[in-house]
Amino acid sequence: MAKLLHINFKGEEARFSHKKIDRSKLYGSRKRVPLDPLGENCLRCSLSDDGLTLIMSGMTSQGYFDSDMNWIPNKELIGMDSRGKVLDKIPATLGIAQDALLSDLEQLLDLAVDSIYQLDPEEVHPSIQAALESGKVLNFPFNYREDYHAESAYLVLNDEGYFALIGNPTKPIWMELDQVVEENFEDEVGDDNDDLDFEMF
Amino acid sequence: MRKLHLMNKENRDATVAISSLKYEKPFEMGIPNKELKFKRYLSATQENLHKNLASLYGDNYSSKLIEEDPEIDIEAIGKFISGSDVVYLSSKGELLYSPPKTVEVIIAPDGIEKERRSPEDIPGNVDDELPVRWTGKKIPKSKVAVKFAFKRTIQIKHVDGLTYDYLFDMAKELQDEDVMVLVGAGQKGNEPLIFQANGMPYRGFLEGRVDGKKYQLLLHLSNMELKRISSEPKK
Numbered sequence: 001m002a003k004l005l006h007i008n009f010k011g012e013e014a015r016f017s018h019k020k021i022d023r024s025k026l027y028g029s030r031k032r033v034p035l036d037p038l039g040e041n042c043l044r045c046s047l048s049d050d051g052l053t054l055i056m057s058g059m060t061s062q063g064y065f066d067s068d069m070n071w072i073p074n075k076e077l078i079g080m081d082s083r084g085k086v087l088d089k090i091p092a093t094l095g096i097a098q099d100a101l102l103s104d105l106e107q108l109l110d111l112a113v114d115s116i117y118q119l120d121p122e123e124v125h126p127s128i129q130a131a132l133e134s135g136k137v138l139n140f141p142f143n144y145r146e147d148y149h150a151e152s153a154y155l156v157l158n159d160e161g162y163f164a165l166i167g168n169p170t171k172p173i174w175m176e177l178d179q180v181v182e183e184n185f186e187d188e189v190g191d192d193n194d195d196l197d198f199e200m201f
Numbered sequence: 202m203r204k205l206h207l208m209n210k211e212n213r214d215a216t217v218a219i220s221s222l223k224y225e226k227p228f229e230m231g232i233p234n235k236e237l238k239f240k241r242y243l244s245a246t247q248e249n250l251h252k253n254l255a256s257l258y259g260d261n262y263s264s265k266l267i268e269e270d271p272e273i274d275i276e277a278i279g280k281f282i283s284g285s286d287v288v289y290l291s292s293k294g295e296l297l298y299s300p301p302k303t304v305e306v307i308i309a310p311d312g313i314e315k316e317r318r319s320p321e322d323i324p325g326n327v328d329d330e331l332p333v334r335w336t337g338k339k340i341p342k343s344k345v346a347v348k349f350a351f352k353r354t355i356q357i358k359h360v361d362g363l364t365y366d367y368l369f370d371m372a373k374e375l376q377d378e379d380v381m382v383l384v385g386a387g388q389k390g391n392e393p394l395i396f397q398a399n400g401m402p403y404r405g406f407l408e409g410r411v412d413g414k415k416y417q418l419l420l421h422l423s424n425m426e427l428k429r430i431s432s433e434p435k436k
Binding site for chain 2: 021022026029030031035037041042044045046047048049053054055056060061062063065066067074076086105106108111112113161167171172173175179181
């Protein structure tokens with residue numbers, strides 16, 4: 001069994017088992033499948049730019065190379081910030097009580113959500129439950145496995161139960177009258193995938 | 202500049218600017234003071250993929266792997282792949298020289314195929330002749346925040362003095378009432394928002410924040426409610 005999500009709020013604790021959920025598990029999904037002239041599924045492949053290599057699934061890898069084109073094993077890589085400063089590793093948070101704080105709703109709404117967990121309570125102190133039932137949300141650090149960055153997690157409670165929303169904060173800018181909107185031709189709609197909602201719409 | 206055609210509750214419409222809120226990746230993997238490049242390369246050939254080797258060697262497959270390394274084609278692997286084009290092979294492995302017909306497959310939440318149908322092209326609808334409208338549904342912020350998962354947020358920005366007033370007033374109203382308003386596309390304003398052709402449909406909730414003469418008008422987009430997977434009742 002996976003380690004529990006464990007928080008400490010004002011000296012009281014809550015522990016939850018967790019399961020990642022996504023849209024396809026709630027509503028289903030859709031995908032477009034190419035068919036050959038016989039109506040059978042086609043195989044999607046790639047042809048290299050020089051036209052010499054037909055690339056099928058499982059035939060490629062990717063990795064880091066130095067200026068002499070020597071392959072650098074992943075275990076030699078370390079995390080660095082944007083100025084090249086070496087970062088310390090941050091341990092995984094599961095199974096270890098994380099200090100939780102009451103959060104503004106705006107902070108939750110500014111979160112770029114990466115993953116969502118449905119939670120089953122193993123132990124929730126009444127004071128934590130009461131805070132969540134009153135519509136408040138709790139914020140704590142979350143790191144599924146040791147790496148160089150802990151994400152931000154928000155614990156919420158609704159009629160369906162407890163959920164944790166995991167992601168990274170974004171920063172909307174304040175708009176003033178004399179602010180000029182810059183022309184930007186970059187396509188900003190990037191991460192759409194092709195799902196179909198059975199119920200929500 | 203991406204645009205949004207927006208209508209307020211008084212049925213006044215305007216075209217304004219939008220941008221997605223993104224976060225800065227907090228770290229990069231690398232080696233200090235060393236410039237690295239991330240590259241894709243060939244790691245196997247068609248002949249020495251697992252499926253083909255398994256059928257070629259049968260019961261001797263594992264010992265062949267240990268003794269002769271048949272999975273490695275020393276002449277081919279390591280070739281960098283800078284670019285490629287998509288091609289399709291038929292079910293018999295032959296190259297197709299014309300685009301294949303596509304079918305849309307609907308998969309139920311349990312992973313079972315539910316339906317096959319002809320795919321339909323759906324255009325985007327946020328910078329359309331028909332504006333994105335305020336619906337009558339104002340919901341307390343505290344309820345929306347715990348009921349929906351917001352995967353994307355769009356910041357709405359003015360493009361001139363008039364639209365500054367227009368958006369500032371919206372933001373102020375929403376902040377003063379501590380609510381978010383559901384917005385929708387289409388003739389009646391009840392359709393989900395689609396930002397690009399065949400893109401993901403989203404429900405949009407408008408949130409306003411005001412600080413003196415400054416404002417933030419944020420369109421939070423959700424395609425998922427916070428609810429439990431149906432097969433698993435709440436503990």
